[in-house]
Amino acid sequence: EAGVVQSPRYKIIEKKQPVAFWCNPISGHNTLYWYLQNLGQGPELLIRYENEEAVDDSQLPKDRFSAERLKGVDSTLKIQPAELGDSAVYLCASSLDGTENIQYFGAGTRLSVL
């Protein structure tokens, strides 16, 4: 069974440029998460989707970040415009409904903003 797939793995852009990350969750997983991981820190939730609906986006900086999950499967996370402080690893995870809430993570996209 394929795991959570993210692309690209690495992205280098100049500040003020837009950037987008893509995530394909494990087949059948209805819940999808985007996390931000700064260097030396644990992941922090940006947004959580249940199917197509964003049910928790309280930590998403909405002035420059946006996300979508069309058809309740793949998801994209966009930053426009990117700032130097956005340099980090962006992780996608997915899970099935259930009491244990086991989240499976992709390898992440490492963003460097110059």
Place this chain on the structure above:
Amino acid sequence: GEDVEQSLFLSVREGDSSVINCTYTDSSSTYLYWYKQEPGAGLQLLTYIFSNMDMKQDQRLTVLLNKKDKHLSLRIADTQTGDSAIYFCAERSGGYNKLIFGAGTRLAVHP
């Protein structure tokens, strides 16, 4: 608020046991998790424990939970060089599908 704390670094000799500690603040946490992250990779779930359990064992891994002190530990028996990685403790925020992670403990295994 919710917070998870871990020591930042642990160094052990190959073949010894490793114990990684974690404290959390949310007394309503239902599940607690241990994830492993190798360089350049995502997080891999190692094990998890339900809050009404004191201990869970899975091959070389033993999780101990002291709910009164809000303390969680992960013991790795017979630590190998392949165990070198960053280990994250996470609590499931009570009632929500949201994980709160610690900053991670870097485990270094030396010969």
